[in-house]
Amino acid sequence: MSGLWIVIAAALFSIGPSDVPGDSKELMGPRVQTRRGILETSLKRFDEAVAFQDHRNPQARKKYREALDGFQTLIRDGVNNGHLYYNAANAQMRLGDIGQAIANYRRASRLLPNDANVRQNLEFARSLCEIQIPSPAADAVAETLFFWYFDTAPVARTRVALTAYMLCWLLLLGRLLLRRRFPVLAWTAMVTAIVALAAGGSVAWDMHITRNRTEGVIIADEAVLRKGNGESYQPQLDRPLPQGVEFKILEIREDVRANVWYRVELRDGKDGWLRADRAEVI
Amino acid sequence: MNHGRSFLLSVAMVLYLSANASGTSISATVSSTHCKLDEVLTLRVQVKNPTQASAPTPPATKIFAIRLMGRPSHSQETRIINGRVSQSESYVYSYEVRPLRQGRFKIPSFTLKDGGKTYRTKPILVNIGKSAPRKSRPLSCEVLTQRDTAFIGEPVALTLEAWVQKFRQRETGTLSAQTMWGLFDQNASTFGVFADAALNVPTVREARRRDNQGLLQEYYVYAWNITVYPKTPGPLDFGEIVIAWQYPVKLRRSLLRLHHEKSPRQLRISPKLPTLEIKPIPLADRPADYNGAIGTFTISTSAKPTQAPVGDPITLTMTIRSDQPLDGLRPPKLDQVEALTGDFEISGESLAGELYQGRKVFSQTIRALREDVTAIPSIPMSFFNPETERYETTWSKSIPVKITPAERLALANGESVTMTPSVLTPLVETTDGLRANFADIDQMLADESGGFGTGSIILLGIMPTLYVVTWFITRRSVRFREDVALRRRRQAHGNAKKRLRQAEKLGQPDQIYGLVLSYVADRCNVPAAGLTRSDAMDLLTDRNAPDDLRTALDSFLESLELSQYAGGAAMSRNETVGRARNFIDELERCDLK
Numbered sequence: 080m081s082g083l084w085i086v087i088a089a090a091l092f093s094i095g096p097s098d099v100p101g102d103s104k105e106l107m108g109p110r111v112q113t114r115r116g117i118l119e120t121s122l123k124r125f126d127e128a129v130a131f132q133d134h135r136n137p138q139a140r141k142k143y144r145e146a147l148d149g150f151q152t153l154i155r156d157g158v159n160n161g162h163l164y165y166n167a168a169n170a171q172m173r174l175g176d177i178g179q180a181i182a183n184y185r186r187a188s189r190l191l192p193n194d195a196n197v198r199q200n201l202e203f204a205r206s207l208c209e210i211q212i213p214s215p216a217a218d219a220v221a222e223t224l225f226f227w228y229f230d231t232a233p234v235a236r237t238r239v240a241l242t243a244y245m246l247c248w249l250l251l252l253g254r255l256l257l258r259r260r261f262p263v264l265a266w267t268a269m270v271t272a273i274v275a276l277a278a279g280g281s282v283a284w285d286m287h288i289t290r291n292r293t294e295g296v297i298i299a300d301e302a303v304l305r306k307g308n309g310e311s312y313q314p315q316l317d318r319p320l321p322q323g324v325e326f327k328i329l330e331i332r333e334d335v336r337a338n339v340w341y342r343v344e345l346r347d348g349k350d351g352w353l354r355a356d357r358a359e360v361i
Numbered sequence: 362m363n364h365g366r367s368f369l370l371s372v373a374m375v376l377y378l379s380a381n382a383s384g385t386s387i388s389a390t391v392s393s394t395h396c397k398l399d400e401v402l403t404l405r406v407q408v409k410n411p412t413q414a415s416a417p418t419p420p421a422t423k424i425f426a427i428r429l430m431g432r433p434s435h436s437q438e439t440r441i442i443n444g445r446v447s448q449s450e451s452y453v454y455s456y457e458v459r460p461l462r463q464g465r466f467k468i469p470s471f472t473l474k475d476g477g478k479t480y481r482t483k484p485i486l487v488n489i490g491k492s493a494p495r496k497s498r499p500l501s502c503e504v505l506t507q508r509d510t511a512f513i514g515e516p517v518a519l520t521l522e523a524w525v526q527k528f529r530q531r532e533t534g535t536l537s538a539q540t541m542w543g544l545f546d547q548n549a550s551t552f553g554v555f556a557d558a559a560l561n562v563p564t565v566r567e568a569r570r571r572d573n574q575g576l577l578q579e580y581y582v583y584a585w586n587i588t589v590y591p592k593t594p595g596p597l598d599f600g601e602i603v604i605a606w607q608y609p610v611k612l613r614r615s616l617l618r619l620h621h622e623k624s625p626r627q628l629r630i631s632p633k634l635p636t637l638e639i640k641p642i643p644l645a646d647r648p649a650d651y652n653g654a655i656g657t658f659t660i661s662t663s664a665k666p667t668q669a670p671v672g673d674p675i676t677l678t679m680t681i682r683s684d685q686p687l688d689g690l691r692p693p694k695l696d697q698v699e700a701l702t703g704d705f706e707i708s709g710e711s712l713a714g715e716l717y718q719g720r721k722v723f724s725q726t727i728r729a730l731r732e733d734v735t736a737i738p739s740i741p742m743s744f745f746n747p748e749t750e751r752y753e754t755t756w757s758k759s760i761p762v763k764i765t766p767a768e769r770l771a772l773a774n775g776e777s778v779t780m781t782p783s784v785l786t787p788l789v790e791t792t793d794g795l796r797a798n799f800a801d802i803d804q805m806l807a808d809e810s811g812g813f814g815t816g817s818i819i820l821l822g823i824m825p826t827l828y829v830v831t832w833f834i835t836r837r838s839v840r841f842r843e844d845v846a847l848r849r850r851r852q853a854h855g856n857a858k859k860r861l862r863q864a865e866k867l868g869q870p871d872q873i874y875g876l877v878l879s880y881v882a883d884r885c886n887v888p889a890a891g892l893t894r895s896d897a898m899d900l901l902t903d904r905n906a907p908d909d910l911r912t913a914l915d916s917f918l919e920s921l922e923l924s925q926y927a928g929g930a931a932m933s934r935n936e937t938v939g940r941a942r943n944f945i946d947e948l949e950r951c952d953l954k
Contacts, residue, residue, distance in 0.1 A: 115802055118802050122802075126798075158805075159808050159809060159810040160804075160805050160807060162801070162804060165798075166799055166805075172795055175718050190809045190810065196796040196797075196799070203795060206663065206678060206722075207722070211663065233809070233812070237811040237812060241820065244820075245820070251828055252828055252831055255828070255831050255832055255835050279813075282812060285812070289810070
């Protein structure tokens with residue numbers, strides 16, 4: 080009897096997130112082929128544009144634009160991939176759209192937190208922002224304490240959560256089936272349960288953040304931060320904010336003309352209201 | 362004599378005709394015998410049956426500027442007449458002939474040397490009229506600039522404008538700017554200093570101006586804009602600029618296209634050039650750190666990291682902003698900044714800089730020389746301001762840094778040495794510039810968002826369900842194992858049946874007797890050994906076994922005792938086994954608790 084349960088458990092153990100029916104590539108065969116074609120063309124256009132050396136050349140800009148259109152088509156089609164966001168951001172950097180590039184680098188870093196290329200390009204993009212706002216110390220503390228969250232990709236944490244979860248239940252089953260009591264099984268099961276809770280909780284938190292997006296970046300050349308949600312309110316700062324400035328969204332409201340406004344908080348704690356069409360939500 | 366002369370003449374004619382029927386010849390035709398000074402003529406020279414394809418030589422003349430246009434057209438012809446095959450080929454060379462003077466002149470002969478002979482075209486007489494006043498011409502152009510002086514290296518904005526009079530015709534209406542642009546002759550035009558800008562489509566606007574007769578004329582103005590950086594003093598050399606246009610004379614429309622019903626006018630015009638004097642930048646009062654920048658600039662700096670050991674690299678990023686073009690801007694001369702070189706070592710790398718809208722970014726690696734260094738000093742940016750005609754310097758803000766002691770190496774002899782840059786010079790990565798794209802297509806098409814899909818949710822549910830089911834099963838078996846009474850009760854019937862089967866084969870009445878009593882002992886959880894019939898009956902009475910069943914069992918057991926001990930009438934083995942089985946089955950159905 081116990082042997083039968085172990086066999087069933089082993090079969091279930093072999094199921095991972097990528098093996099779940101409905102996500103297999105075979106079901107999406109023709110669609111994958113079309114996406115592949117778009118991606119190949121976009122990468123080629125980007126390389127052709129780079130060959131011009133001067134990225135302000137009109138022909139180079141045209142090719143960067145074509146490459147970006149291809150990457151964005153795939154993103155709109157539902158491909159949620161860190162490397163894709165990274166490449167799209169590179170094209171936007173070449174076109175001078177620093178704000179949108181930062182938004183895409185942020186999306187890429189969420190999916191690839193350990194990628195050095197993403198990190199460096201994001202830092203470089205931020206260095207080009209005309210206003211440099213340093214990160215508060217609290218962010219640095221949180222990043223140190225929860226390094227396992229900030230340094231691992233959501234896919235990896237999902238796999239860890241599911242594996243720890245299954246291992247925990249298998250250990251509990253083992254305790255049930257074995258005649259002799261082994262305390263180590265109970266302790267190990269507890270540890271795996273904690274790991275599964277932590278990893279699974281972090282994945283659930285990622286899903287919550289993605290669903291309720293609360294961060295953004297300014298993409299317009301200039302955006303005026305106002306004291307209220309309307310153009311008639313006075314500016315909050317002595318000058319407009321340039322593209323590339325990042326913020327947290329605290330509230331969303333419309334004005335009398337049905338324009339959407341965000342109440343935002345900048346990294347240094349200053350807050351104000353920003354027109355939604357001046358920014359992009361990450 | 363007359364007959365002889367006639368004969369010789371005929372022979373000569375025959376020879377001449379036969380020679381020319383398949384021999385080399387050259388001829389020239391011109392597009393028009395009348396043109397104006399701002400127009401060009403197209404002259405076509407046809408060479409038939411050359412031994413080798415070489416272009417005729419244009420004549421040397423001061424009246425016309427002659428230029429070969431493109432490659433010749435080539436044709437071959439084969440004729441079969443009365444069975445005789447003859448072949449001929451011809452080359453047509455097109456020349457642009459631009460008159461330089463007004464009057465009646467002959468276009469001199471073109472010559473061709475072929476097969477050891479020289480062939481010439483006939484001169485062509487053309488009338489060259491004076492061109493219309495500039496403001497009344499259908500095509501005019503000019504070069505514009507906002508200034509009349511500039512300094513060497515200073516960016517100067519220039520605009521080349523081509524004014525093309527709108528063409529109107531009753532049948533076709535007014536041609537659009539795009540249609541007029543289609544008549545621009547790119548191949549015949551030269552752009553001089555505007556050569557790079559000519560690769561792009563110009564901007565176009567509509568404009569009006571009065572001609573020499575005071576009539577308001579409408580134009581399309583095509584403009585090319587460039588910025589030049591003069592390199593030599595003196596008047597700016599604009600190069601040779603000639604704008605060529607095929608201006609329509611009469612058009613007709615067929616379906617969706619327009620055709621020239623009459624040959625268009627081949628207009629050529631050179632622009633009126635402004636006077637732009639280039640002055641050298643003064644040497645007096647030039648700062649030591651001046652790097653050739655002309656205009657007005659601001660500089661800002663940042664450093665990463667701001668805390669480092671002595672000798673470790675720090676990336677100093679300098680951002681220079683200006684409303685002037687920054688393409689050719691060189692980085693600030695940091696080696697001329699004493700406050701910086703006194704505290705930091707500057708690497709000798711040459712900096713190309715990255716150009717973005719309105720700013721240029723340079724990155725330089727510097728290393729602190731001592732622990733007591735507390736700041737990266739302000740960095741100057743000197744430039745020549747052409748408006749004030751003086752050198753000016755702008756400064757960045759200083760950056761506080763924290764320099765910690767350098768790491769020390771322990772040597773084998775017990776001494777230690779500081780790891781200074783002169784001992785170890787590690788390679789340093791620059792932090793500016795973009796890293797390359799990611800190119801693994803399969804990996805880029807994979808979904809990396811994580812999260813719990815349908816399969817994961819199923820898995821999350823299956824495991825606890827498995828556990829619960831297993832728990833129930835194991836609990837039941839543990840209980841069964843530990844509860845003796847329960848185990849005896851559950852196994853009593855099976856054991857009794859098994860023994861009955863054995864007894865059926867070999868059994869003696871005492872076996873059946875003991876088997877039944879054992880069954881009762883198992884059901885009641887009492888020791889089987891020493892259990893008597895009366896004990897069994899008492900047990901059954903205590904456990905509320907039905908009276909009739911108990912009585913019948915008692916009789917059955919008594920009969921077995923009698924047959925065993927008192928020699929009473931014995932039942933057959935089968936009957937004994939059958940009755941015992943029935944009693945056991947009936948007792949099994951009773952709840953003996």
